[in-house]
Amino acid sequence: MASKDLPSPSEIALITPGSEQPPTAMGFGEAPNNRSSADSAAAAPAAEKVQMKKQLGLLEGVAIILGIIFGSGIFISPKGVIREVEAVGTSLVIWILSGLLSMIGALCYAELGTCIPKSGGDYAYIYEAFGSLPAFLYLWDAMMIFVPTTNAIMGLTVASYVLQPFFPEECKIPDGALQLLAAVMICFLTFLNSYSMKATTKMQNVIMFTKVAALVLIIILGLVWMAMGNVENFNKPFDNSETDPGKLSVAFYSGIFSYAGWNYLNFMTEELRDPYKNLPRAIYISLPLVTAIYVLANLSYLAVLTPQQMVASEAIAVTFGKKVLGVWSLIIPILVAVSAFGGLSVHIMASSRMCFVGARNGHMPSLLSHISIDKYTPTPSLVFLCALSIVMLLVSDVYVLITYSSIVESFFIMLSVSAVLWFRYKRPNMERPIKVPLWVPIVFVIICAFLIIVPCYVAPYEVGMGVLITVIGIPFYYAGIVWQNKPIWLQNAIGKVTLTFQKLFMSAKEEKD
Template sequence: MTTAEDVLSVSRAEAVPLASRSDRNASGDVEPADSSSDSGFKLKKELGLMDGVGIIVGIIIGSGIFISPKGVLDYSGSVGVALVVWGVSGILSTVGALCYAELGTMIPKSGGDYAYIHEAFGPLAAFLYLWVALVIIMPTGNTVIALTFANYILQPVFPDCEEPPDIAVRLIAAVVICFLTWVNCSNVKWATKVQDVFTAAKVLALLIIIVAGLYHLFTGNLENYQKPFDKTNWDLAAFATAFYQGLFSFAGWNYLNFVVEELKNPYRNLPRAIMISMPLVTIIYFLANVAYFAVLTRTEILSSSAVAVSFGNRMLGVMTWTMPFFVACSTFGSLNGGIFASSRLFFVGARQGHLPQILALINVKNFTPVPSLIFLGLMTVFMLITSDLQALINYISFTESLFILMSVAGLLWLRYKEPNRHRPIKVWIGFPILFFVICLFLVVLPVIQRPIELGVAIGVISIGIPVYFFAIHREEKSKRFIKFMDKVLFVSQMLSISLLEEKQD
């Protein structure tokens, strides 16, 4: 039987030693491995075109389309404007995804926004994104999805309760987080297979909604569309918040960029996956909302905590139970995709020297970043202690918009700074300018509307500045601390049977 000692001994020549001060560049970062070469010990390229489509579609279609129509309608005021918001949100998200296609093929490194911000604006700005992703965006976003899954999977078990018991919800959420973390640690193909299956399930659920709703509409039930723009709220702040809700439901279109180093032929498959996924999701979302509004009145939608379940109660008869089941499938697949993609961010951050090198270890058997996945899983489970999920969603939306703004600004800056740089895909300059303006609008306006919540988010970002200078940038490190981290790294390698990625010359 092969032991950890045998593996580490045999593969010692392939291991990259813990970065010392001499391995750091002038800015204090560890020089990353060259991701352009396929040789050496590193994450494997196992994701094809349809895997990429499954990741994008599977992450975007989470709980949002089954729940968010209430928020969009509430702030827009009318059915007509709500449909416009959904359509335009899809188009804007597609524009953003095309901008990221240029970034992802120009800078073919995993880590998504972290890699692009680092390339354009340097290590401090990139570390601040990594810091916020570590503290807020990734674990909190996954926690919200896990809790949504638990709520819906428990609804049939507690039919007489308005809400399932809180302890049961949190326990189920913790179990599903641990299970999917194990799946992602075990095999990349397992993780993508789970993603493909549950993506198909959630698309099937939305197709059922669309077919049932359009049938209801085409059989003469046009009452809800008689005055589509009646009660429209033309207040600018409310209008912007409606778009905020719509765009939040499209969140995840940039997650394939987090795993671009594991994508086969990324120059071809990244843009193709985007061009297949985004129009598909936009059309499905738009038609699903047409179906919702055809069956449910404005008052019924605004009073519903889960629009898809209310729709099922009205249209599906004895099959009503399928809607909570499909919503649970949807959130399960979305959580799996979130764990898969976001763990690669921490892996790349550790490889760059912005997180402990333990998180840059790769399992020698499965070629998965096991320590990074376990760390993310523990952070996500820890977030289950929180109760105010709505406030956390606001933090996520604001911080994601802020750093997407920085990434698009980086694209524009690199266009100016390095006009002759090789760009396999080069989008029309109007696209990044338009998306930059939209992101700027989405960052500034919520600060005016919710200053306290977003002030906390800004505070968390600001704390990252002293953390960077004291823990990352400072050249002088305690010899005792370095020796301790060497031992921790070795123990982690033994326990996870992992090595650091081989640095290319």
């Protein structure tokens, strides 16, 4: 790329009002009378348009799905299931049902991703099916809460596993050390995602095999443990099982949390080579594999550890390793740290595409819809989410924030899958390369509705706070998007800020084919 004639920062054009934007897309006020984005098109050779490249094949697609699902959840959250149900057999049933629910949901996303081949995932589908306001509210929750809090928590998880060997068991790791290391890792992965998609995806491919190897190791150790006759934990597996619907729904949430991420490849559809084939294939390969590995891993955990030991453990995989590996137990936290690190990288990469598409539709500041003119990555979106994630590291109640929003996020996922039913009704002749049986989205929506309604009874305060966070976005929608006739001084100010960041990031508006 060094020999390429790239435009100077001053030649990078601003987006002008109404240029390739939907009717509501003048949100957050673009500056009037700025130069057209055609200037940047003229500055760059036609052979290398300023747009994100189709660099993801089937292997990379599988790596993205496995990379985000095999984060740290399976190494930590199994105690959330066993704590609620209190029985080994019921716990395994919930893990199986959580996997089946995820597979049903993934089938729906395979249809959505091939009939609406746009990046942005849930945001794109809600926008296409239900319009601007619901899509904006999802984006509001995602950008303000879901994404940065998840990045912060994943960063803190990696940091805790990296630092733990340097502190005695009785010594608590200082919060400042955890936050600093988490911030460094988030910044590094943001830089890597901005600098080279090829390097990032290669790293994720390697980490994917490491993640699978870690879980296969846990499964083999558990099977060997059981083969040695240690099966007493499975005597009367359903004794004293919890039957309260509220607690069962909370247990399902813990299980589903570990499967979360099966829809993340849909955030990057436009960067997939041959998405009509590779998107569904990646989903069909990943989800059955995840379900089988998760159920077998939990079988191993439950064979080695009693329910009481699992509830008392802060990191089940580490406790498991200490019991079966002895002096070699250090292998487990290293593998967990690598796994969580890879999950964080995938989350940063995929969520930045949702931010990018939202800005492209006018639901976020226009500068976030720009692409690096030499790296072809959404650098402004990546940096924006990096800054929000670091802010979340400093929030003492970051875990509480994600608790407030988890029910709302489930509602929006249900809304996304409802789009399958809506399109079947409103657009019966819509091109559908993949068409799932109608019972599949119906079953998913019904189960999601149950998992949303029950917590309203069990945890009304948390649900209310999640709804409040969402509703706060409505004034921003009307001020930023509906109100188009903003004062000239405000539009000029936003235009100057946009130009400044264009120069800083060497970025320009995406050029269409």
